[in-house]
Amino acid sequence: MNLTEYLTQLKQKKKIGLMTHLVCGYPSLEVNYRTVSTMVEAGVDLMELQIPFSEPIADGPTMVKANQTALNQGTTVKDCLNLMREVTQKYTIPFLFMTYYNIPLQQGLLNFCQQTKEAGGSGLIVPDLPPEEAKEFIAACKEYRISPILLMSPTSSDRRLEMISRMADGFIYCVARKGVTGPKTDFSAAVRIFLRRCREKTSLPLALGFGVTSKADVDFLAGEADVAVIGSFMIKLLEKEGIEGVRSFLRTLI
Amino acid sequence: MNLTEYLTQLKQKKKIGLMTHLVCGYPSLEVNYRTVSTMVEAGVDLMELQIPFSEPIADGPTMVKANQTALNQGTTVKDCLNLMREVTQKYTIPFLFMTYYNIPLQQGLLNFCQQTKEAGGSGLIVPDLPPEEAKEFIAACKEYRISPILLMSPTSSDRRLEMISRMADGFIYCVARKGVTGPKTDFSAAVRIFLRRCREKTSLPLALGFGVTSKADVDFLAGEADVAVIGSFMIKLLEKEGIEGVRSFLRTLI
Amino acid sequence: MTTLEKLEAVFFKLKEDPSFWQEYTRIMSTYSCRPTPLTFSQNLTKHFGGAKIYIKREDLNHTGAHKANNVMGQGLLVKRMGKPRVIAETGAGQHGVATATMAAKFGFECTIYMGEVDMERQSPNVFWMQQLGAEVVPVKDGTRTLKDAINESLRDWVTNMDTTHYVLGTACGPHPFPTMVAYFQSIIGQEAREQILKAENKLPDVICACVGGGSNALGIFQGFLEDEAVELVGVEAGGEGIKTGRHAARLTGDLGRPGVAQGYKTYFLQNEEGQMVETHSVAAGLDYIGVSPILADLYEKKRVKFTYATDEEVVEAMKLAMKKEGVIPALESAHAFVEAFKRAPEMSRDQIIIINQSGRGDKDIFTVADALKDKMWQEFIKHKAAIYESY
Amino acid sequence: MTTLEKLEAVFFKLKEDPSFWQEYTRIMSTYSCRPTPLTFSQNLTKHFGGAKIYIKREDLNHTGAHKANNVMGQGLLVKRMGKPRVIAETGAGQHGVATATMAAKFGFECTIYMGEVDMERQSPNVFWMQQLGAEVVPVKDGTRTLKDAINESLRDWVTNMDTTHYVLGTACGPHPFPTMVAYFQSIIGQEAREQILKAENKLPDVICACVGGGSNALGIFQGFLEDEAVELVGVEAGGEGIKTGRHAARLTGDLGRPGVAQGYKTYFLQNEEGQMVETHSVAAGLDYIGVSPILADLYEKKRVKFTYATDEEVVEAMKLAMKKEGVIPALESAHAFVEAFKRAPEMSRDQIIIINQSGRGDKDIFTVADALKDKMWQEFIKHKAAIYESY
Numbered sequence A, B: 001m002n003l004t005e006y007l008t009q010l011k012q013k014k015k016i017g018l019m020t021h022l023v024c025g026y027p028s029l030e031v032n033y034r035t036v037s038t039m040v041e042a043g044v045d046l047m048e049l050q051i052p053f054s055e056p057i058a059d060g061p062t063m064v065k066a067n068q069t070a071l072n073q074g075t076t077v078k079d080c081l082n083l084m085r086e087v088t089q090k091y092t093i094p095f096l097f098m099t100y101y102n103i104p105l106q107q108g109l110l111n112f113c114q115q116t117k118e119a120g121g122s123g124l125i126v127p128d129l130p131p132e133e134a135k136e137f138i139a140a141c142k143e144y145r146i147s148p149i150l151l152m153s154p155t156s157s158d159r160r161l162e163m164i165s166r167m168a169d170g171f172i173y174c175v176a177r178k179g180v181t182g183p184k185t186d187f188s189a190a191v192r193i194f195l196r197r198c199r200e201k202t203s204l205p206l207a208l209g210f211g212v213t214s215k216a217d218v219d220f221l222a223g224e225a226d227v228a229v230i231g232s233f234m235i236k237l238l239e240k241e242g243i244e245g246v247r248s249f250l251r252t253l254i
Numbered sequence C, D: 001m002t003t004l005e006k007l008e009a010v011f012f013k014l015k016e017d018p019s020f021w022q023e024y025t026r027i028m029s030t031y032s033c034r035p036t037p038l039t040f041s042q043n044l045t046k047h048f049g050g051a052k053i054y055i056k057r058e059d060l061n062h063t064g065a066h067k068a069n070n071v072m073g074q075g076l077l078v079k080r081m082g083k084p085r086v087i088a089e090t091g092a093g094q095h096g097v098a099t100a101t102m103a104a105k106f107g108f109e110c111t112i113y114m115g116e117v118d119m120e121r122q123s124p125n126v127f128w129m130q131q132l133g134a135e136v137v138p139v140k141d142g143t144r145t146l147k148d149a150i151n152e153s154l155r156d157w158v159t160n161m162d163t164t165h166y167v168l169g170t171a172c173g174p175h176p177f178p179t180m181v182a183y184f185q186s187i188i189g190q191e192a193r194e195q196i197l198k199a200e201n202k203l204p205d206v207i208c209a210c211v212g213g214g215s216n217a218l219g220i221f222q223g224f225l226e227d228e229a230v231e232l233v234g235v236e237a238g239g240e241g242i243k244t245g246r247h248a249a250r251l252t253g254d255l256g257r258p259g260v261a262q263g264y265k266t267y268f269l270q271n272e273e274g275q276m277v278e279t280h281s282v283a284a285g286l287d288y289i290g291v292s293p294i295l296a297d298l299y300e301k302k303r304v305k306f307t308y309a310t311d312e313e314v315v316e317a318m319k320l321a322m323k324k325e326g327v328i329p330a331l332e333s334a335h336a337f338v339e340a341f342k343r344a345p346e347m348s349r350d351q352i353i354i355i356n357q358s359g360r361g362d363k364d365i366f367t368v369a370d371a372l373k374d375k376m377w378q379e380f381i382k383h384k385a386a387i388y389e390s391y
């Protein structure tokens, strides 16, 4: 079952799906395993595992620190693939890799897609790859039947949204606002209008991320998006309240 | 008896006269009195008392320090005039003031010459006053019958020497070499040639100073100049060996 | 990234408008002192006994480096775009001071991102940026140096694109920055070409320029790209030697590999996994992981040659330049001097080398005095510190 | 004093020779960046809402001040005289660096006399002078500042006249120095006059220049002496206020009296007895007892007006200039800014003030940071000192 089908079925069961995020190797691979298990048990519907990169330009302070710490602790791409393999073997929800373009590029695009596929990954989110430059990457993803997840953002022109829609697969990652991951988003009419613009351009499921931090945010999105993405907030919670904190927060959501 | 007559008569008694130097107020006015008495007793023929100035450009390090110290201790022109008055009342040799032009200028040239005369001074040596600018100064000296002592130096042109000769009175102060007071002069043929040049231009007695530091220097000058001037060396001696040192050094000379 | 598209649109429109270049050169000649001179160095020429050595004097620019060309050009763009705020990254502080200056001149709000480590090393520049009215924000991520300051600027920019222009400091970063920065810096080469023709009635044989991001090198090279006989040499930071790993040589010696980071594709110093590695140079302005994609292209086309100079060579060349010509090259620029000094004695007396002196070195007194281990300087600083301690 | 006569003869001969001025302007345009720009300061003009404010940018000269004009001119003279050695006094170090630079450029031996107190205060410049190959000799006499350094230079000169030229740093000292220095500096006024006519098609109403020895002021004023409607204003160092005695105002407020010292006659700050007194200014280059006899003459003739600016006003003006125009005037030059800022709002919008920015202030970081009591700077210095301590 591919990602699109999975999300379409999900939509019939739930008002909105939930995708969570972690940075591989932060605070440690060991904690990553436990976090995944907690999240899956709590009912998260899909997860993105971020392969850390030294120059995470699309990320805010929380993620930047997580990336840096993971690298300082020696986290490698191989570690991330191992994590992917283990969690996909154990759990049935889809897992995706999120990372910056230089990582797949240095591994070789085809090689990286192949390894991701073999590890059980369902898709790839690469926030610093503009669609204009993404041809080769998308071809490599297609070759190994993983979904290249492309990003739509409120500042994209209609023409650009259309182009993204033509190239994307699995679902669309809608960026709630300008800026980087982390800061709270003001969920208001603007987000709704943006999501409707996206919906007009594509029939793929829409995931919305950046600054989702509460049940209210998720409720706001129900009906407007197919999936709510919680990223930085998850990491902050983990830092402050540990896995138990993550568990109780997710309980309020689902 | 004016300075010229004094030195002419001296010439008949001695192969060469000796003029010594002190800086008023250095190391103290009290020591100045004792130094003068020692020098006069040792047979010095005339003395220059330097009124300290804040910018003594013709002086080397020893003199500069003496000037500065005297000023820091609050030595005033009045103090210098008092010193002049006391030593001229007590001793019969001629005493001159040596100072920089700004001192008489600020006192008023006529006023300063009058006070010098009243204090018993015989002449004025002003090393930073070029003859071209000296008219008013010389007139003031003449007015009060004190001698304006002008300087001849090895770098002066013949024309300049002639001009100086025309304007001077008392004696001529011949500067042994380029530069400032203090450093030892190499007494060789050059000095002799210079003195003969001076002699050709003037019938006034010739005093030679700058870098005279030993009996050998004075002996060298005997027959060539009328007066040998010992300045910085005297002060150094006083600093190192005290008044006794001055006394014994002068004994070797005279 | 529609800001980039807008920027591109505005820039390419202005680029076609001859009155814009006129406005640009006018402000550079009334606010900075363009054309900067091309100085013939008789003493250095004699010293090496070979090629005639000329020095293009970007150090005389207002704020002391070629950075002024870029910031003033972008400042004019910002005025056209009507944005009230500019931001910039800075390493050594040179580009930060230049941007803060431009912002003061044009009346923009200004935020400068600077790695925490760099802020500590380069406090004098932090002081001046603040005096010029800029807010200097310490960047505490990653290696806390230039590359992290670029990341942080990019983050600010995507967040505040409506009101803010990012004044990137070199010919790197996402399109259209490399093209745009190179365009403004091309004034160096335009002038140099005219000047050398006037002085010598012929073109130079060699041009040496240091390569950090690549903007000063591209600036002067662009005047001579079509003159195929003119050898163009980019000098990278050899640091403690390119075998030690402590350097910033991306194109020399096959040490950098093509990659994508900070919004652009070029040769980066990275590990096997694609993580950027720490770089090193005595010259903060060359201490960077990437290099202009335009230079990378000229490298691949073999139009520009690349080499490196070590920290040690740089200090020696700087000393010689000071003693023999009375110029104080920035440590960055001194890299170009090293290469010229190696080549000059091998060349004949009717040949010509131009060195691009990208900036002046008196901004670097702390670094230079440290490199020279100058005792008097250390005593002076201790003495000053004791005074401050006593407050 | 036949050296003076010889110097006078050489100078007046060359002055009559138009090819000499050509040679001079050529070197100033290839080694320094003359003509220096005349910058229109739109922001400062707007800020005060009165006269248009223009800034003559001597800060862009090589070595950062108008001092370059003088030293390069004298350097050419020395070449003609065939002497192998130059000496100079320096206060803040600015003229010392300029002279050391000129000596390096022309290949002369170079000795700089600098008061011990100044050496301590201005170590960065000592460092650069040494790097440029000059010997820096501490002067331990008197107040151990600028005036004592002049004395010591005069002493060296009379001792070594055959081989040595004394590069006096300002329009003071024995004839022909005032005339000669003023002559070389007149390039400022020549350019400024042409530039303002070109920009505004009319002459300025007021010109403000700071007055230390008087060379930069004379430099710009000379372009306008005949233009009687142009008001020429010299700004002296008011220090802590002219009533405190801690200042260097010789012509303003009848505080200086005519006298003779250091080989020339002018207004000096002296006590009743004719001893020179201590002067004070936040700007080391204005902290001097005398003033150019040529300026004194223009003062008596009432062609030039004199006023003063206090240390406090100077720091404020400097801050404003940085924030509003992106220029960093030297503390000396900031005195001229103070006066212009006082006058501008009182003048009408079609009137024009030119400020002579004699030098750049980034050389003054220690002094400026101290004047601003900047905490970050103090922490930085303490941190540096701790590192040096640990060696």
Ligand SMILES: Cc1ncc(COP(=O)(O)O)c(C=O)c1O
Pocket (backbone or CB within 6 Å): C065, C066, C091, C092, C094, C095, C169, C170, C171, C210, C211, C212, C213, C214, C215, C216, C217, C284, C285, C286, C330, C332, C333, C358, C359, C360
């Ligand atoms: C004086 C100077 N030269 C060169 C550089 C290197 O930059 P680029 O290669 O872009 O000219 C810098 C950067 O800070 C610099 O300050």
Ligand SMILES: Cc1ncc(COP(=O)(O)O)c(C=O)c1O
Pocket (backbone or CB within 6 Å): D065, D066, D091, D092, D094, D095, D169, D170, D171, D210, D211, D212, D213, D214, D215, D216, D217, D284, D285, D286, D330, D332, D333, D358, D359, D360
């Ligand atoms: C920048 C600057 N301006 C002005 C002066 C004052 O000198 P002058 O009055 O001779 O121009 C100095 C002297 O050091 C200086 O460095």
